[in-house]
Amino acid sequence: MRCEIVDVLADGRIVSPSAERNKGPITEILMHVLPTQGNVLEVSSGTGQHVLHFAQAMPHIRWQPTERDADCLKSIASWLAQAAPPNVHWPIHLDVHDEIWPVADVAAVVCINMIHIAAVSATEALLRGAGHVIAPGGILFLYGPYRRQGRHISPGNETFDERLKAENPEWGVRNLEDVGLLAACEGFELQETHDMPANNLSVIFRKR
Numbered sequence: 001m002r003c004e005i006v007d008v009l010a011d012g013r014i015v016s017p018s019a020e021r022n023k024g025p026i027t028e029i030l031m032h033v034l035p036t037q038g039n040v041l042e043v044s045s046g047t048g049q050h051v052l053h054f055a056q057a058m059p060h061i062r063w064q065p066t067e068r069d070a071d072c073l074k075s076i077a078s079w080l081a082q083a084a085p086p087n088v089h090w091p092i093h094l095d096v097h098d099e100i101w102p103v104a105d106v107a108a109v110v111c112i113n114m115i116h117i118a119a120v121s122a123t124e125a126l127l128r129g130a131g132h133v134i135a136p137g138g139i140l141f142l143y144g145p146y147r148r149q150g151r152h153i154s155p156g157n158e159t160f161d162e163r164l165k166a167e168n169p170e171w172g173v174r175n176l177e178d179v180g181l182l183a184a185c186e187g188f189e190l191q192e193t194h195d196m197p198a199n200n201l202s203v204i205f206r207k208r
Contacts, residue, residue: 038107048076066094108139131186
């Protein structure tokens with residue numbers, strides 16, 4: 001998550017402690033909700049630690065990592081170069097606000113820890129873009145902290161929300177019900193939510 005201390009290795013790999021901690025629990029959920037094969041687009045792949053772990057745990061899925069940040073793109077490429085997983089495409093640039101995304105007709109879109117460190121317009125753009133590229137019946141998976149019915153689910157999340165807004169007034173922990181309404185406008189139905197470590201949620205939508 002934002003505000004944590006990360007390490008940058010000599011080869012450009014960024015090491016996020018939170019990504020290292022949560023990649024296992026997230027993988028367990030993804031193995032439950034994703035199809036057994038197909039193409040999966042990861043939006044805002046961050047350091048690359050997640051997609052590498054997912055690819056190794058789910059070898060029959062082909063993964064496409066994306067980022068808009070140049071340092072993160074370099075980090076993803078460096079992580080992949082170290083392990084050379086055969087089922088991960090080279091990372092490509094994607095800003096969710098782009099009118100046309102560089103990938104289409106995917107089985108799922110996965111987006112982890114993005115929407116709370118971006119303006120609300122990024123959430124709207126993410127859902128709109130995902131609605132265009134996910135095949136009917138496909139999955140949209142979101143992970144991160146959320147409020148439920150306007151309330152924080154823990155004091156820690158409330159403190160985190162205050163820190164985010166102090167850094168940028170457009171950031172903040174979103175209300176899950178608001179995200180659900182925006183998703184419905186793009187043709188998604190909320191299927192499942194799962195409580196996750198550190199007061200996060202895994203949220204699974206299905207494309208109608």
